[in-house]
Structures are given as C-alpha cells and as structure tokens.
Amino acid sequence: MEKGILIAVEGVEGSGRSSHLQGIKKYLEGEGYGVTTIGLQSSQLLGTTLSTVKRDLVFQRITLFLAYATDLADQIEYTVKEALNSGFVVLADGYVYTLMAWGLTRGLDRNWISDVLSFAIKPDLAISLVAPVSTISRRVIMKNGKIDPLASSIDLCINKDLYTSFRNHVKTFQKYLLEISKTYGLKVVKTDRNYEEVHKEIIKYVREVLK
Amino acid sequence: MVGHIIAFEGIDGSGKSSQAKLLRDWLEAKGVPVYLTEWNSSEWLHESIKEAKKKNLLTPLTYSLIHATDFADRYEKYILPMYKAGFVVISDRYIYTAYARDSVRGLSIDWVAKLYSFAIKPDIVFFIRVTAEEALRRLKENRRKIKPNEAGADVFPELKPEEGFLKYQGAVLSVYDKLAPIENFYVIDGQRDPKSIQIEIREKVSEILWKKES
Numbered sequence: 326m327e328k329g330i331l332i333a334v335e336g337v338e339g340s341g342r343s344s345h346l347q348g349i350k351k352y353l354e355g356e357g358y359g360v361t362t363i364g365l366q367s368s369q370l371l372g373t374t375l376s377t378v379k380r381d382l383v384f385q386r387i388t389l390f391l392a393y394a395t396d397l398a399d400q401i402e403y404t405v406k407e408a409l410n411s412g413f414v415v416l417a418d419g420y421v422y423t424l425m426a427w428g429l430t431r432g433l434d435r436n437w438i439s440d441v442l443s444f445a446i447k448p449d450l451a452i453s454l455v456a457p458v459s460t461i462s463r464r465v466i467m468k469n470g471k472i473d474p475l476a477s478s479i480d481l482c483i484n485k486d487l488y489t490s491f492r493n494h495v496k497t498f499q500k501y502l503l504e505i506s507k508t509y510g511l512k513v514v515k516t517d518r519n520y521e522e523v524h525k526e527i528i529k530y531v532r533e534v535l536k
Numbered sequence: 537m538v539g540h541i542i543a544f545e546g547i548d549g550s551g552k553s554s555q556a557k558l559l560r561d562w563l564e565a566k567g568v569p570v571y572l573t574e575w576n577s578s579e580w581l582h583e584s585i586k587e588a589k590k591k592n593l594l595t596p597l598t599y600s601l602i603h604a605t606d607f608a609d610r611y612e613k614y615i616l617p618m619y620k621a622g623f624v625v626i627s628d629r630y631i632y633t634a635y636a637r638d639s640v641r642g643l644s645i646d647w648v649a650k651l652y653s654f655a656i657k658p659d660i661v662f663f664i665r666v667t668a669e670e671a672l673r674r675l676k677e678n679r680r681k682i683k684p685n686e687a688g689a690d691v692f693p694e695l696k697p698e699e700g701f702l703k704y705q706g707a708v709l710s711v712y713d714k715l716a717p718i719e720n721f722y723v724i725d726g727q728r729d730p731k732s733i734q735i736e737i738r739e740k741v742s743e744i745l746w747k748k749e750s
Contacts, residue, residue, distance in 0.1 A: 370588055370598060378580045385612040387654050388605060395601035402595045440650040444597055 329409040330534055331446060333420035336454035337498045339461035339468070341516035341523065345454060346418045348524045349531055353414050358535075361408040364418035368399035380475060386431045393424055394441055401446055409446070414535075421445045422453065422505050429501040430494065450534045452527060453506045456517040458495045462488065539569075539623040540744060541615070541656065543630035545712060546664035547705040548686045549671030550726045551733070555664060556628040558734050559741065563624055568745070571618045575629035578609040589685060596641035599690070603634055604651050611655055619656070624745065631655050632719065636711035640704070641691055645711070659744050662737060663716055666726035668705035672698065 332349065336342045346362065353360050366375050375392055382389045397420070408415045421442045428438045456464075466472060472491045506513050512530045516523050542559070546552040556572060563570040576585060585602055588594050594602065615625050631652040639645040666674075675682060682697040688704025695703060716723055722740060724733055 370593060370602070371584060374580065374584050381580070382609075385609060388608040388612050391601060391605040391608050395598060395605050398595075398601050399593075399598050402598060434654075437650065437653060440647070440653075443647070444601075 327412050329411065329413045329415060330450070331405065331409060331415045331417065331448040332531060332534070333417040333422065333448040333451040334454065335420060335422040335426070335451060335502065335511065336516075337423075337426075337461065337495055337502070339465040339495070340454040340456055340499075341464075342418055342454055344520070345516070345523060345527055346416050348520075349416055349527060352524075352528055352531070353416075356535075359408075359411070359413040360416060361404060361413050362416045362418060363400040363404050365393060365420075365423065366396055368396040369403070370399035371396040383475065386428070386433060390424070390428050390431075390433060390438070391441070393427070397421070397424065398444060401444075405446060417448065420448060420451065422451055422502065422509065422511060425505050426498050426502040429505075430498045450530055451506075451509065451511040452530060453502050453511045453513045454516050455499050455502065455513060456515060458492050458499075460517040461495050462491060465491075539619045539621065539625060541619055541625045541627060541630075541658040542741060542744075543627045543632070543658040543661045544664065545629060545632050545661055545721065546726060547666065547668060547671055547709050547712070548701075549674050549705070550664045550666045551674075551730060552662070552664040552726075553628050554730065555662070555734060555737060556626050559737055560626050562734075562738060563626075563741075569618075569621075569623045570626060571614060571623050572626045572628065573610050573614055575633055576603065576606055578606040578613075581606045581609060589690075592690065594690065596638065596643055599641060600634065600638040600643055600648060600651070603637075607631065607634065607652070608654070616656075627658065630658060630661065632661065632712070632715055632721075635715060636708045639711055640688070640707045657719075660740065661719060661721045662740075663712060663721035663723045664726040664733070665709075665712070665723055668702045668709060670727060671705055672701055675701075 334342050334346045334349070350360050350362065366372050371392060375396055379389060382392075405415050424442060425438055429435065462472070472487045474487060503513065505511065514523060514526055544552040544556045553574070560570055560572045576582070581602065585606065588602070615627065618625050634652060635645055635648050638648045682701050686705070687695070687697045687700030689700060692700045692703055715721065724736060726733070
C-alpha cells in the first residue's frame with residue numbers, strides 16, 4: 326500500500342488554523358482521500374489532563390512544553406503512524422512548528438527545542454498561517470467573547486493590560502513562526518483575506534504533495 | 537546563596553530510598569532546610585502515568601517524554617526554587633534514572649541526555665549499587681510481590697516476574713555502571729550494612745555542606 330501524506334497547519338490561535346484545516350479536509354474528502362486529523366492537546370494520554378491543568382502551570386514553561394511534546398508524541402505513535410501506513414492523509418491542527426514557536430516565544434533554548442522535537446515525523450507539507458495582530462485579536466474576541474489571559478501569555482507580559490499583552494504575544498509568536506518557516510521550508514499563507522482566496526492558495530500547495 | 541542537590545540512584549530494591557529518607561531526617565534534625573523529592577510523583581501527572589502503564593499505552597518514546605514532563609514539573613515547581621532559596625534538595629532518583637530506563641527501552645541515551653539538559657547537575661550522586669540478584673533476594677525476604685514496572689513488564693512482556701526483574705534491573709544496572717565514571721557517581725556497595733552506608737553518606741554530605749565553607 327502506498328504511504329500516506331502528513332500535512333501540518335501551523336499558526337497561533339486565531340490565525341485560521343482550524344477553519345482552514347476543515348477546508349482542506351473537505352477538499353480532500355471530495356477528491357476521495359481518507360483523512361485523519363490530529364491536533365495539539367488532543368491525545369488520549371494527556372489531552373484532557375493538559376486542558377485542565379495548564380492554567381496552573383503558566384510559569385513552568387519547560388514542563389508545559391514537555392507536556393505538549395508528550396501529547397504530540399502519543400498521537401504520532403498511534404494515530405499518525407497507523408494512518409500513514411494505511412495510506413491516509415493526516416492533517417495536523419498545530420504540529421511541531423507551532424510548538425517550536427510557542428517555546429521560542431517563551432524564551433526556551435532553540436537547540437533544546439529542536440533536539441526534543443526531533444522525534445516527530447517530518448511533514449510532507451507544512452503551512453504557516455499568519456495574519457496581522459489586529460485581525461487575530463478580532464477573531465479571537467469574536468470566537469471566545471474575550472481575550473483569555475492564558476492565550477495572551479499571561480506569563481510573558483504580566484505588567485501590561487490584556488490587549489497589549491495579547492498583541493505582544495501574537496507579534497512575538499508570529500515573528501518566530503516566520504523565522505521557523507524560513508529555516509524548515511514551511512509555506513507561509515496570509516489569512517487576512519477572503520476565506521475562499523486563502524483556501525485556494527492552500528489547496529494549491531496541498532495538490533503539489535498529493536501523489 | 538544557593539543550595540545543594542543530592543541525588544540517589546540505584547536499581548529497585550537497592551535501598552536508596554531508605555538511605556535518602558534517613559539523610560533527610562538527619563539534616564532536618566540538624567535544622568537544615570531540606571526537601572526530599574521522589575521520581576514520578578508530580579501531583580497532576582501521577583494518575584495519567586499510572587493509568588497509562590496499567591493500560592499499557594506507553595511506547596518507549598512516550599514513556600520517556602511523560603517521565604521527563606513529571607521531572608520537569610517537580611524541577612520547576614520545587615527543586616529549582618528550593619535550590620535557589622538555599623535548601624538541600626534530596627532527590628530519590630534524578631535524571632540518570634531516565635538515562636538508564638529510557639535507553640534500556642531502546643532510545644538513544646544521547647537524546648535522553650539532551651532532553652534533560654535543562655536540569656542542573658547535582659553536587660553529588662550517591663549510586664547505591666546492588667546486583668539484580670541481591671535486590672530480588674531482598675524483595676523475597678520481605679515477602680513483597682514484584683510490581684510489573686519493577687519487572688520491566690513493558691520491555692519483557694514474555695517473562696515471568698522474577699525473570700523479568702533480573703533481566704530488566706540487570707540492564708538498568710549496566711547502564712548505571714557505564715554512567716558511573718562519566719558522571720562521577722559516588723559508588724557505594726549496597727550489600728553493606730545499611731547503617732554503615734548511612735554513616736558514609738552523612739560524612740560525605742557534611743564535607744559538601746560544611747567543610748568546604750570553613
């Protein structure tokens with residue numbers, strides 16, 4: 326059987342990750358592909374635990390990073406490997422590069438981050454979704470009704486008000502994500518445009534890796 | 537002012553936990569701020585790890601990462617702040633336990649060392665060395681049943697508990713033996729009488745805590 330394809334969609338919350346991932350999924354299913362999705366914080370091993378405890382761990386960056394890595398590893402070991410072996414397309418709603426940007430944003434050591442994450446299967450295609458901070462803030466507020474202190478990295482900018490804190494966080498995160506994209510050859514897609522337009526551009530990249 | 541980290545390493549049944557506790561009690565009695573931390577004891581991860589082991593969910597990779605997360609949690613929450621505040625932190629198992637257990641499960645020891653590179657090296661590592669046979673003899677003497685994790689049930693699922701214990705602990709011991717000279721372990725023959733072992737440990741710890749300063 327032909328081996329499947331792994332596509333990673335990377336970006337900060339509000340970058341359009343989940344909605345464009347759904348777009349890719351719909352497209353691939355329409356084309357007759359079997360699609361499996363994974364995402365950060367959704368493993369059987371730690372997914373639920375992580376979502377309940379991460380609020381208590383905001384100042385334990387190494388711990389939280391390793392917990393996310395464990396969560397990702399569990400999904401790779403079970404879901405991803407199996408799906409790829411069965412010839413499916415695996416879509417990752419956040420993968421190693423999102424984690425890398427997360428860690429760099431929090432000042433973790435660059436070499437340590439990439440050493441730890443070297444266990445991960447390299448994706449066939451990785452897309453970085455980026456947008457201006459103002460777009461991202463509006464999306465997040467519209468989706469959640471507010472800015473969550475945790476999502477705005479309470480641990481990074483504790484002295485600022487919520488919005489400024491959030492801005493700084495998204496700015497730093499995206500700066501790192503762009504840097505990572507250059508280093509690892511991710512396709513950067515700007516999402517502050519009409520959904521269909523963005524979708525088309527993403528699908529163009531997806532088609533390039535489909536066999 | 538910074539504190540000290542004193543680590544204990546050895547296979548299951550080597551007696552290192554009792555030695556670590558005796559040292560803690562002794563320092564406490566002397567009025568030294570002391571904190572004892574044990575492997576695999578992070579409050580919020582404990583249940584997840586136990587559950588995963590019971591259901592046999594862990595692969596060598598996730599076994600390694602989840603224990604690293606547990607260590608990091610205790611490290612960032614207790615070990616490092618207490619060290620910085622001048623405590624003597626006694627660690628019943630430290631990063632070398634992961635080096636040994638993860639490499640026995642097939643991971644590269646270099647990768648594991650990198651994974652734990654955030655942790656500061658202890659002032660001293662007491663390696664309480666007993667053979668797997670001796671550790672098993674003690675378990676039997678105390679009429680204690682061998683726990684699946686002590687028998688390396690995930691590594692040697694086909695072996696009976698006793699055989700598994702000997703093989704798994706033997707493999708862990710040989711990694712410790714390789715690490716001992718590289719990481720400058722203070723090796724103690726664990727076959728000796730526990731009291732004389734504790735005396736030696738206290739002498740060594742006194743040297744580290746007090747003699748150097750004077």
